Amino acid sequence: MNREYCRWYSPHLERDMELLIFGHGGAKVLVFPTRCARFHEYEDLGLVSELRDKLEHGHLQLFCLDSVDAETFYCSWCHPGDRVRRHLQYERYVLHEVLPLMAQKNTHPCTIAHGCSFGAYHAANMAFRHPHLFRKVVALSGRYDLTAAVEHFRDLLDGHYEDAVYFNTPSHFIPNLNDVHALEHLRRLEVVMAVGESDPFRANNHQISTALWAKGVWHALHIWEGRAHSASHWRRMVPLYV
Numbered sequence: 001m002n003r004e005y006c007r008w009y010s011p012h013l014e015r016d017m018e019l020l021i022f023g024h025g026g027a028k029v030l031v032f033p034t035r036c037a038r039f040h041e042y043e044d045l046g047l048v049s050e051l052r053d054k055l056e057h058g059h060l061q062l063f064c065l066d067s068v069d070a071e072t073f074y075c076s077w078c079h080p081g082d083r084v085r086r087h088l089q090y091e092r093y094v095l096h097e098v099l100p101l102m103a104q105k106n107t108h109p110c111t112i113a114h115g116c117s118f119g120a121y122h123a124a125n126m127a128f129r130h131p132h133l134f135r136k137v138v139a140l141s142g143r144y145d146l147t148a149a150v151e152h153f154r155d156l157l158d159g160h161y162e163d164a165v166y167f168n169t170p171s172h173f174i175p176n177l178n179d180v181h182a183l184e185h186l187r188r189l190e191v192v193m194a195v196g197e198s199d200p201f202r203a204n205n206h207q208i209s210t211a212l213w214a215k216g217v218w219h220a221l222h223i224w225e226g227r228a229h230s231a232s233h234w235r236r237m238v239p240l241y242v
Contacts, residue, residue: 001056006101012093013068019098021105022048022062023055027135028102029242030094031064032115032122036074039066045231047116050238060242061106065098069118073146073156080160088164094126099133110135114242116234117141120193124208128170131185138192138241141229143201144208145171151200171204174211183215191219192241196228 004021018039033041042048042064054060072087102111111134115123120142127137146156147169157165166172177183191212195205202223209221222241224233 001052008097010093010097012089012096017093017097018066020062020064022051022064023058023060025058025106025108026054026060027108027110027112028106029060029062029112029114030098030102030123030126031062032113032119032126033065033067034116035067035118036069037067037119039064046235047231047238050235051242054239054242061108063098063102065094067119067122080157081162081164083157084162084164084168087168091126091129095130095133112136112138112242114138115140115142117229118143121146124170124193125168127189127191128174128186129167131182131189134189136190136192138238140194140234140237140241141196141199141201142193142205144204145169147172148204150204153200171208171211174208174215177215183217186215187217189217189219191217192222193219194222194224194228194237194241196224196226196233198227199229 001022002024006021007016007018010017020039020043031042033039048062051060055062068086068090072083072090075083113123113127113134120139121144123137124139124142124144127134147161147165149155193205195202205221209219212219
């Protein structure tokens with residue numbers, strides 16, 4: 001199986017960024033790591049191994065990203081507005097540096113946004129904000145409202161709210177989305193979500209599901225037994241949904 005390491009200086013983030021590529025062809029999968037995790041996490045957790053057959057047969061090609069969560073939503077010492085602005089720089093890095101690299105290496109027309117836990121937020125937020133760039137989103141054990149405090153998970157914006165927060169909170173902007181062209185592209189997306197029945201963010205998953213149905217976006221929301229928020233569960237999920 002092809003495994004390729006890439007590193008370059010990102011002008012959008014003004015720092016070096018790293019990623020790993022697995023596979024040689026097929027649908028391109030943009031993989032976001034979990035909270036504050038690194039580009040090699042997907043491999044470390046055994047998720048690449050679960051997709052080995054699809055990778056070796058050229059059905060999928062993974063592009064596993066690094067995160068800057070410690071500089072954005074989990075940077076507790078900086079102003080919440082600055083957290084969001086740094087996140088938007090990360091989005092520009094993905095849009096203008098990573099996606100072009102993916103297109104250069106692989107001309108397959110299908111691009112999938114995918115992530116687990118906090119990576120699911122990134123995948124869904126990216127795909128819902130830019131649905132014309134993706135064909136599918138696979139979000140596992142996700143949280144789609146970073147402003148809501150649930151159990152021991154705090155409001156990651158500390159009560160701060162502005163347009164940039166609204167437009168990066170799928171639970172907030174999708175119910176009010178009325179742009180005809182954006183909705184057309186959103187309705188073409190294959191949306192797959194999975195969450196545990198006792199996951200603290202199950203209600204948030206149902207909320208985003210309700211909002212998608214209200215906008216005519218067909219999708220699947222799979223409810224797994226228990227909390228189902230661990231690598232052992234994701235290893236069972238990814239062969240089914242990615």
